[in-house]
Amino acid sequence: MISSDSKIIIVGAGVFGLSTALWLARGGYKNITVFDRCAFDKNFYNPSNGCDGASADINKVFRMAYGEKMDYQNLAIEARDAWLSWNKGIAESAAADLPPGLTPEDKLLYICGCYFVAKGIKLHDFYAESLDTMEKTAPEMRKMQFIKGDEKDEELLSKISPKWVEKYHIVDGINGGNTNGFIDINGGITIADKACVYARFLCVQAGVKFVLGEPQGKLETLITEHNGPERRVTGIKTCDGQSHYGDLVIIAAGGWTASIIPEAHRAVETTAGTVAFIDIPKDRQDLWERFHPDNYPVWSYRRGEGDEYYQGGSFPITKEGRLKFGFRGRKFTNFQDHPTEPNLRISTPRTKYTKEPINTVPLYGLKLMKEIIAQALPELVEFGFTDSRLCWYTDSIDNDYVIDYVPGYSDSLFICTGGSGHGFKFLPVLGRHVKNQIERTPNNFTSLWKWRVVEEGKLNNGLEQGETGPREMSRLEMAQPHDFMFKQAGLSSK
Ligand SMILES: Cc1cc2nc3c(=O)[nH]c(=O)nc-3n(C[C@H](O)[C@H](O)[C@H](O)COP(=O)(O)OP(=O)(O)OC[C@H]3O[C@@H](n4cnc5c(N)ncnc54)[C@H](O)[C@@H]3O)c2cc1C
Structure with missing residues (x-):
């Protein structure tokens, strides 16, 4: 089990690595180093300037609609508050106190509304489930969701602002208007590149060290010790030939994760x-x-x-x-x-x-x-x-994240990935729950995010298809x- 003095290495400074580093550092861990092959300190997560991780982007959807998946819905609600407090923190900062690339005018979450549309008149099952889950578990949030084509909802929207009614009709041209769905006026977009810049800035403030850019920030191999049947990862070797030793190595390398941990290709x-x-x-x-x-x-x-x-x-x-x-x-x-x-x-x-x-x-x-x-x-x-x-x-095989110790490495290697196209919105809060998994403090995410691999003979979200x-x-x-x-x-x- 690690302690606050343990040396922790995180590979990957995207959403999963940043959020983990932030919450570990804020939780008292004093010796955290994040490695990334991209020079984010110079290119500021700009996808047009050498950054190709999923997190390095101009914008991402912020939604709270998650069908029946209440845990993610609630995590998104938790994240929304955190995003808004990041917005506030930035707005109240002097320009000189913000990292390069950010000004007090920048918002990281923009509440422009999030519109879910599907073909046909009948409300799509996923949308109906999303509304239902919200109604049962967060009724105040449900009041801000308006069903397409519903006269009463349109009237309610017009009372909030005519702007929302214009947005409500913005996609009427699709399929000749024969569509269903709903608009969530508490949803919107995150400004992804700036959000990562800010999260990295908060990490640095909390004492996290970064080694960025090639060759020094790029992992070449894990350093693994074998002791009979026991294996331990004791650190990483970077492409400049340096070895970096640690008590725990966390791989948060997004799409490159299985390139680093071969057995993860089945997860x-x-x-x-x-x-x-x-x-x-x-x-x-x-x-x-x-x-x-x-x-x-x-x-x-x-x-x-x-x-x-x-x-x-x-x-x-x-x-x-x-x-x-x-x-x-x-x-x-x-x-x-x-x-x-x-x-x-x-x-x-x-x-x-x-x-x-x-x-x-x-x-x-x-x-x-x-x-x-x-x-x-x-x-x-x-x-x-x-x-x-x-x-x-x-x-992942089921679109839930994979955040757990990799079996067979005596708790020295931790995997933190599997974003499955919906991880960005959780940047400000994901690490709080990652920390729980690292500390083996079980919560509602422990079983969802546990290490699991392709099950033969079953559909596994495409992983079963192979080359x-x-x-x-x-x-x-x-x-x-x-x-x-x-x-x-x-x-x-x-
Ligand atoms: C097309 C697309 C659209 C999406 N849209 C949304 C959305 O609208 N809303 C939402 O919430 N989520 C969305 N997501 C999901 C979200 O972007 C991801 O879940 C999240 O960004 C993943 O973060 P990550 O840290 O796991 O991976 P990444 O952001 O890919 O970060 C991994 C990092 O690891 C580094 N790395 C890799 N190999 C090495 C190495 N050998 N050495 C050192 N560093 C290394 C990379 O440089 C990279 O910076 C989308 C994803 C995609 C692909």
């Missing part, structure tokens, strides 16, 4: 989400205004099942004029040789910044995104996508430059 798998951007020209202030978070909510749309399945969404404009669109109806794998384990192939992130860079996305999702955007927002068709990104999830599965990127058609335009696809609204 988590990295898959690519399709992200595309439209940069709105400066002379189109009408559109800057229209997509401003004061006027435009974050929304997501679902339709179909199986191969027909669509799930994707749209974010308000950034301060730089960038609109982000995501598609997660199908996520893609990229199988490669494992860096240390012979005869093992695992899905591995490939990004703009990896050794073999990639500057495009699978055509499959891009085509579908164009179809939905042309329906919802025909005024954007003339621009086409101006940029794209493969953003790498770390999927021969239909999501493997090497066999898919990738988008060509002309595919990023809408008009060639015959989707012009004009």
Whole structure:
């Protein structure tokens, strides 16, 4: 069991690593060092400047709707308060007291509303369950959720502000208006890159040390000692040849986690989400205004099942004029040789910044995104996508996180990952619960987040498919430059 003097090494300064470091340091642990191969002290988590972890992004959805998963819903409610207090802390700070990249005007959580939409008139099961869970467990929050197409709800919204009614009708163009859903006016977006900058700043204030950038911040291998059948991880070797020893090594390396802990490939798998951007020209202030978070909510749309399945969404404009669109109806794998384990192939992130860079996305999702955007927002068709990104999830077998000691290492190696596309919103609070798992203080998350691996003969969130599965990127058609335009696809609204 570790103590407050134990030397703790954390690999990965994304959401999972940062939040863990923050809560351990605030909880009295005095000797914590976080390593990351990205020089976040210089590039400030900017995804256009060398950062390719999932946390390094311009924005992420902040939602509290979690279907029947009450534990995550309540964690999101807890996180919301924490985000708002971070907003307050920043607003009340003098500019000189904030880290580079942040000003007192910055908000990390923007309550622009979070709109959940699905095809057809009947309320989608997940949405109905979400509303029901909220009603039963947090009725005050439920009062801020308004069902699409419900006259009474529209009237209630208009009493709060006509702005919300405009937002309520923002996606009426999808599927000819034949859609269902609800808007949560307590939800919104987090400004992801700035949020990570702030969390790292809080970590430093709490005494956490960081070793960032290559080669010094990049783990090359774990240092493992064998004593008969017993194994212990005693530290890490970084790419500058240095060895760093510790009492506990926590791997929070997102999509790269299984590259570091080979046995984790049966617990988590990295898959690519399709992200595309439209940069709105400066002379189109009408559109800057229209997509401003004061006027435009974050929304997501679902339709179909199986191969027909669509799930994707749209974010308000950034301060730089960038609109982000995501598609997660199908996520893609990229199988490669494992860096240390012979005869093992695992899905591995490939990004703009990896050794073999990639500057495009699978055509499959891009085509579908164009179809939905042309329906919802025909005024954007003339621009086409101006940029794209493969953003790498770390999927567990059931979308619950994997936060536990790795079996067989005498409590010297801890895994902290499995974000499964929904971890960002918990940045300010996740570490509180990670600390409980490290200290073996059981709580409602202990069984959800325990170490578990693929169960043979069962569906395991895609992990059962392997390299021969239909999501493997090497066999898919990738988008060509002309595919990023809408008009060639015959989707012009004009
Ligand atoms: C497309 C997409 C959309 C998403 N949308 C949302 C959303 O809207 N809302 C939400 O709440 N969540 C969302 N998520 C989930 C959320 O982004 C993740 O759960 C979260 O960011 C994961 O954080 P992490 O710390 O596990 O991983 P990462 O952010 O990937 O961090 C891992 C870090 O490990 C470092 N690393 C890797 N290998 C090494 C090494 N060898 N040595 C040193 N460092 C290393 C990397 O550089 C990286 O910084 C989304 C995820 C994706 C992929």
